[in-house]
Amino acid sequence: MATKKKSVNRPKASTKVTPAKGKLGVMVVGLGAVATTMIAGVEAVRRGLAKPIGSLTQMGTIRLGKRTDNHSPLIKDFIPLADLNDVVFTGWDIFKDNVYESAAHAKVLDEKTLKQLKPYLQSIKPMPAVFDQYYVKRLHGTHVKKGKNKRDLAEQVIDDIKAFKKTVDRVVMIWTGSTEIFLEPTGVHQTIEAFEKGLENDDIGIPPSQIYAYAALSQGVPFANGAPNLTVDIPALVELSKKKEAPICGKDFKTGQTFMKTVLAPAFKARMLGVSGWFSTNILGNRDGEVLDEPESFKTKEESKLGSLEYIFQPDLYPDLYKNIYHKIRINYYPPRGDEKEAWDNIDIFGWLGYPMQIKVNFLCRDSILAAPVALDLVLFLDLAKRTPSLKGLGIQEWLSFYLKSPQTAEGLYPEHDLFIQSMKLKNTLRHIMGAELITHLGLEYYD
Numbered sequence: 001m002a003t004k005k006k007s008v009n010r011p012k013a014s015t016k017v018t019p020a021k022g023k024l025g026v027m028v029v030g031l032g033a034v035a036t037t038m039i040a041g042v043e044a045v046r047r048g049l050a051k052p053i054g055s056l057t058q059m060g061t062i063r064l065g066k067r068t069d070n071h072s073p074l075i076k077d078f079i080p081l082a083d084l085n086d087v088v089f090t091g092w093d094i095f096k097d098n099v100y101e102s103a104a105h106a107k108v109l110d111e112k113t114l115k116q117l118k119p120y121l122q123s124i125k126p127m128p129a130v131f132d133q134y135y136v137k138r139l140h141g142t143h144v145k146k147g148k149n150k151r152d153l154a155e156q157v158i159d160d161i162k163a164f165k166k167t168v169d170r171v172v173m174i175w176t177g178s179t180e181i182f183l184e185p186t187g188v189h190q191t192i193e194a195f196e197k198g199l200e201n202d203d204i205g206i207p208p209s210q211i212y213a214y215a216a217l218s219q220g221v222p223f224a225n226g227a228p229n230l231t232v233d234i235p236a237l238v239e240l241s242k243k244k245e246a247p248i249c250g251k252d253f254k255t256g257q258t259f260m261k262t263v264l265a266p267a268f269k270a271r272m273l274g275v276s277g278w279f280s281t282n283i284l285g286n287r288d289g290e291v292l293d294e295p296e297s298f299k300t301k302e303e304s305k306l307g308s309l310e311y312i313f314q315p316d317l318y319p320d321l322y323k324n325i326y327h328k329i330r331i332n333y334y335p336p337r338g339d340e341k342e343a344w345d346n347i348d349i350f351g352w353l354g355y356p357m358q359i360k361v362n363f364l365c366r367d368s369i370l371a372a373p374v375a376l377d378l379v380l381f382l383d384l385a386k387r388t389p390s391l392k393g394l395g396i397q398e399w400l401s402f403y404l405k406s407p408q409t410a411e412g413l414y415p416e417h418d419l420f421i422q423s424m425k426l427k428n429t430l431r432h433i434m435g436a437e438l439i440t441h442l443g444l445e446y447y448d
């Protein structure tokens, strides 16, 4: 019989996290489909027009103590997160459209919803962006900053941050801009000094996303990356993040197909079922799809999407089951579907004595509807990390891997892609910072 005793499991260390007092300023790089869906969504929720579905920070609960305690408060009541009413948005884009115009162009939210929010959305106008077509071939930016070198451009972004900081209490930056071409780390990415020199010399290895990230981190501003770009995944910016106590996390929102993969693959592995092939294809018609139609941007996305299976299956540990997986990913630009992406997965698995089976997954999703709450949660959790003494100096916040296709880890650590391990890690991190008991799921005590 399970015990009914109520454990004393209230957080002991909550005073250690600085309260979320005042306004949280969110600086959004790239006011396209995902960003405008997030911003419009937050405003719709604030006005009571809709529910924040898909957002763990707004709807999720966290179990504290034993199962018999029946104590599962809302996450936002357990930890001091910024209230949505205190969130203030600003941002940059390479086009002049305000958030209303951009959202109307993206066609994710219906006209009725947008109309209700129109004056608010119109009031958010992008600042001129740092842009170079070399890094996103399909776009022709018209609303861009001019500078004598990349250092000068970084300084201009820093000025934008400083000006915004005067109007709010804390700031977080998130990249929801386009996917840049595939870049590999070079010498310029190894140390802060080399990076700063590279800014001065207009090093080709430094794309706009790194200029924004450098500007943010140098000002102690946490930075999240919704795209698969290299950005902060380099020693120089990891070092800067630690030095300035400006938290960072992995990259590329985990929303559609990869989200499904990191749910299914751990299930096959848990049951020791083999996999011989996994073919994933997508059709997508929004601007993101158009950018990804360009091979150099697609390569960046492909690398990010490919990683998860390799790590989850651990073929070195299980050569009989996963050594020879044929894993293929396709993204096809197909304008008629707009943001309503369709994804197909064919999975060839095998079971007892090697007998083959097949699984088909057909996900008719809405890309930005899935991504908007992920972007919001990342922003709110990074702000929390910045206010948490035991987290802010770590640089990489691995507990946020839950949201990302490419988790970022300490050097030498393999990334954890399994969604349920990631979810446990996130919740245990919240328990830890609030001084609550961690939950191991051992549960022997119920049978004493």
Ligand SMILES: NC(=O)c1ccc[n+]([C@@H]2O[C@H](COP(=O)([O-])OP(=O)(O)OC[C@H]3O[C@@H](n4cnc5c(N)ncnc54)[C@H](O)[C@@H]3O)[C@@H](O)[C@H]2O)c1
Pocket (backbone or CB within 6 Å): 029, 030, 031, 032, 033, 034, 035, 092, 093, 094, 095, 106, 129, 130, 131, 132, 136, 139, 175, 176, 177, 178, 179, 208, 209, 226, 227, 228, 252, 253, 254, 255, 256, 286, 287, 288, 291, 367, 368, 370, 371
């Ligand atoms: N929607 C999803 O489910 C999802 C999932 C994972 C990753 N992502 C990534 O999120 C990003 C945004 O996706 P989206 O659907 O909103 O794309 P989008 O094309 O609608 O929006 C991107 C915006 O960024 C702007 N931009 C490009 N370069 C910029 C720069 N240097 N500075 C400022 N603005 C810039 C573009 O003008 C555009 O408005 C993409 O990189 C995409 O790959 C999206």
